[in-house]
Amino acid sequence: MVFTLGVMSIVALYQVSLVIGSSMEKKLSTYGANILISPSNETLSVSYGGFHLGDMLYNVEPLSEKHTVSAVKSIELKERISSVAPKLVATTKIGDTAVAVVGVRWENELPIKSYWATNGEFPSSPDEIVIGSKAAENLGIHTGDTVNFFGSPFRVSAVLYPTGGDDDNVILTDLGALQTITNRQDEVSFLEVAALCSGCPIDDIVAQIRKQLPGTDIKALSNVVNQRMASITFVQRLVLSISLVILVTAATMVGLSMLSAVNERKKDIGLLRSLGYSKGRVFFIFCLEAGFIGILSGIIGYFSGFAASFKALSLLAMAEGASPVFDFNHLLITCSIIGVITVLAASYPAWKGASIEPSQALMAL
Amino acid sequence: MLQAININKIFKSEGQETQVLKNISLEIPQGEFLSIVGRSGSGKTTLLNVLSTLVRPDDGELLYHGDDLTSLPESGLNRLRYADFSVIFQFHHLVPYLTALENTLLPFMSSLKPAPRELVDKASDCLGRVGLAGKENRLPGNLSGGEQQRVAIARALVKSSRILFADEPTGSLDKKTGAEIMDLIVDLNSEGMTVVMVTHDPEYAKLAGRSVNMEDGVFV
Numbered sequence: 264m265v266f267t268l269g270v271m272s273i274v275a276l277y278q279v280s281l282v283i284g285s286s287m288e289k290k291l292s293t294y295g296a297n298i299l300i301s302p303s304n305e306t307l308s309v310s311y312g313g314f315h316l317g318d319m320l321y322n323v324e325p326l327s328e329k330h331t332v333s334a335v336k337s338i339e340l341k342e343r344i345s346s347v348a349p350k351l352v353a354t355t356k357i358g359d360t361a362v363a364v365v366g367v368r369w370e371n372e373l374p375i376k377s378y379w380a381t382n383g384e385f386p387s388s389p390d391e392i393v394i395g396s397k398a399a400e401n402l403g404i405h406t407g408d409t410v411n412f413f414g415s416p417f418r419v420s421a422v423l424y425p426t427g428g429d430d431d432n433v434i435l436t437d438l439g440a441l442q443t444i445t446n447r448q449d450e451v452s453f454l455e456v457a458a459l460c461s462g463c464p465i466d467d468i469v470a471q472i473r474k475q476l477p478g479t480d481i482k483a484l485s486n487v488v489n490q491r492m493a494s495i496t497f498v499q500r501l502v503l504s505i506s507l508v509i510l511v512t513a514a515t516m517v518g519l520s521m522l523s524a525v526n527e528r529k530k531d532i533g534l535l536r537s538l539g540y541s542k543g544r545v546f547f548i549f550c551l552e553a554g555f556i557g558i559l560s561g562i563i564g565y566f567s568g569f570a571a572s573f574k575a576l577s578l579l580a581m582a583e584g585a586s587p588v589f590d591f592n593h594l595l596i597t598c599s600i601i602g603v604i605t606v607l608a609a610s611y612p613a614w615k616g617a618s619i620e621p622s623q624a625l626m627a628l
Numbered sequence: 629m630l631q632a633i634n635i636n637k638i639f640k641s642e643g644q645e646t647q648v649l650k651n652i653s654l655e656i657p658q659g660e661f662l663s664i665v666g667r668s669g670s671g672k673t674t675l676l677n678v679l680s681t682l683v684r685p686d687d688g689e690l691l692y693h694g695d696d697l698t699s700l701p702e703s704g705l706n707r708l709r710y711a712d713f714s715v716i717f718q719f720h721h722l723v724p725y726l727t728a729l730e731n732t733l734l735p736f737m738s739s740l741k742p743a744p745r746e747l748v749d750k751a752s753d754c755l756g757r758v759g760l761a762g763k764e765n766r767l768p769g770n771l772s773g774g775e776q777q778r779v780a781i782a783r784a785l786v787k788s789s790r791i792l793f794a795d796e797p798t799g800s801l802d803k804k805t806g807a808e809i810m811d812l813i814v815d816l817n818s819e820g821m822t823v824v825m826v827t828h829d830p831e832y833a834k835l836a837g838r839s840v841n842m843e844d845g846v847f848v
Contacts, residue, residue: 534723537709542702
């Protein structure tokens with residue numbers, strides 16, 4: 264009973280940690296990309312006569328959207344890629360004000376920019392745009408207005424609430440529309456990639472992308488990744504620590520139960536010894552019994568824990584997008600580990616019981 | 629067959645030593661029915677335990693077919709208890725979660741292998757012989773005290789033991805059931821099984837071919 268409850272708690276905790284870990288991965292990935300792909304370039308710092316003109320880029324080869332996206336999605340660890348968001352940056356003037364226009368694929372962009380909030384709706388057609396809060400303020404544009412740039416009219420479907428980042432200063436439009444009106448078909452300025460990285464080193468993903476895309480500049484935003492992995496690792500380590508405490512407690516309880524069982528069953532031991540059972544055989548019987556109880560507890564505890572994890576997750580409300588998955592190998596491993604632990608926990612009391620002289624055991628009769 | 633020579637046994641409890649057997653010598657020929665009588669605390673059960681190898685004496689010799697059992701290693705004693713000796717107790721100790729048939733087969737259940745068919749048949753026959761035909765699958769809790777003692781006797785029968793050691797076999801039974809058990813024991817003895825029985829009932833002691841009386845660890 265004690266062991267069944269122990270196993271149940273451990274399995275439930277394990278399943279909850281797996282599901283929460285997976286859910287956290289998905290949630291964390293929505294807080295931004297962690298890999299940046301941009302064209303390789305060379306920088307020249309230009310100064311003349313004491314006048315500094317700043318850093319100038321040259322030899323910049325634009326990226327092909329189709330080729331780059333398909334290359335990223337064909338790496339070995341492609342199932343770890345949750346989103347590839349290509350972007351094209353162009354500058355224009357609206358009235359007398361210069362402004363940057365960023366073309367995005369909304370279906371790829373929104374999953375990694377879940378923190379975006381607007382006072383309207385995100386665009387549903389290529390002739391709609393979203394405008395950053397500062398840009399809207401500078402241009403005096405509101406939701407529902409129509410603006411013209413690159414010779415085409417666009418309806419403002421929403422103004423972004425301030426993000427504190429670069430998004431506040433730009434106009435966001437459909438990538439395909441921007442490529443067409445700027446006559447830069449299939450061209451992108453850079454791509455953001457969101458990778459799920461619990462248990463996979465981001466460096467491997469970067470190396471695989473780099474292999475697929477030679478001549479591009481690929482950067483891992485390791486802080487983001489490390490933060491995500493640290494959060495997930497923390498949850499899993501917490502669960503491991505709690506599981507170990509439960510396991511040690513349950514093993515101690517089994518040991519004590521076996522000691523108690525030995526005392527209660529002195530008569531049986533005396534009888535078996537009087538029938539010619541050796542100490543080793545009596546020890547084996549106790550251990551076998553403990554192992555059997557352990558395996559049975561493992562099976563019952565595993566299924567109870569599995570069922571309990573559903574309840575726990577519904578109470579915690581932290582399992583969006585993930586649910587416990589039954590794995591027969593986990594069941595086998597659980598039963599084997601529990602079986603070994605029960606036998607180990609029972610071995611001392613079993614040996615103590617087996618070593619009782621028949622005469623001493625018979626005094627209990 | 630079985631010979632005890634100058635057997636001494638001292639029990640130590642809370643720093644105090646009590647000599648329970650004092651220079652006991654006894655010879656039990658094959659086929660004999662020996663009863664050991666005496667009051668409680670006289671040492672008769674301890675003597676039975678020494679003779680059945682469940683207790684090692686502190687001093688003296690215990691010869692079985694000429695071999696000294698006091699110097700026999702544990703494995704040798706286990707073989708002897710398995711093959712030649714059987715002990716039945718006052719409270720006819722049975723394993724409560726095993727059926728009558730399984731309790732009868734208990735000596736052969738030390739390995740994981742199931743008992744062979746012929747052994748199971750023999751155990752059923754033995755249970756039939758002690759009047760328990762049809763009750764093979766009953767648990768001890770569903771048997772009367774007398775029936776449980778019969779299962780213990782059947783266990784000795786199925787082993788084809790040479791010596792049956794009986795410690796107050798009728799002690800917990802009513803008069804009628806006790807008499808039935810004694811009839812069984814007498815029958816076994818008449819078929820050649822050596823019987824050593826501890827009892828404090830003079831009526832049952834008379835059924836034995838020989839009776840020894842104990843008091844304070846010595847024969848009187």
